[in-house]
Amino acid sequence: MDIGSKIRDLRKTQGLTQEELADRAELTKGFISQIERNMTSPSIATLEDILQCLGTSIGEFFKEKRGEEQIVFTQADYFEKKDEECGNHVTWIIPNAQKNQMEPILLHIEKNGSTYPDNPHEGEEFGYVLKGSLEIHIGSRVCTASKGDSFYYTPDQTHYLTSKRGADILWVTSPPSF
Numbered sequence: 001m002d003i004g005s006k007i008r009d010l011r012k013t014q015g016l017t018q019e020e021l022a023d024r025a026e027l028t029k030g031f032i033s034q035i036e037r038n039m040t041s042p043s044i045a046t047l048e049d050i051l052q053c054l055g056t057s058i059g060e061f062f063k064e065k066r067g068e069e070q071i072v073f074t075q076a077d078y079f080e081k082k083d084e085e086c087g088n089h090v091t092w093i094i095p096n097a098q099k100n101q102m103e104p105i106l107l108h109i110e111k112n113g114s115t116y117p118d119n120p121h122e123g124e125e126f127g128y129v130l131k132g133s134l135e136i137h138i139g140s141r142v143c144t145a146s147k148g149d150s151f152y153y154t155p156d157q158t159h160y161l162t163s164k165r166g167a168d169i170l171w172v173t174s175p176p177s178f
Helices: 003-013 018-025 029-036 045-051 058-062
Strands: 079-083 088-090 103-109 124-138 139-147 151-155 159-163 169-174
Touching: 003 029, 003 045, 018 029, 018 045, 045 058, 103 124, 103 159, 139 151, 159 169
Parallel strands: none
Antiparallel strands: 079 088, 088 103, 103 169, 124 139, 124 151, 124 159, 124 169
């Protein structure tokens, strides 16, 4: 993070000159100029004083703006895991989605493959079948979904997916559980 530029931008947004900010923070204009040009770094106490004069706090100053978060993810961002035993391949299409409220994955189930049975847990699960067909097992209930179908359930019973012919699914859980 370019602290100096960010302070300069805040100062200009407030309509203050370097001299006016220096007076308010009981510093010299030269010191403010050096900070803004990243020639020196203020102590934490001095930074707090400057930010208070600019109408913000250290927490707000260092908080990432939502606009700075990654919005688009490409295959280079994906993480993949293959489960040879069950016959499936999971691709996490949003990295570090565990910190989010939902977690989307791409799931490929091979012919006669399955997912590992998952115990009941909080949340919701949604899937959209991109290719093939599958069976959704929730407790003792079994439902079938084919290409173009979607499914949604509350995972309050043991649940898993199987496929006799293979399937590709966009699967989303909330909260993250994969």
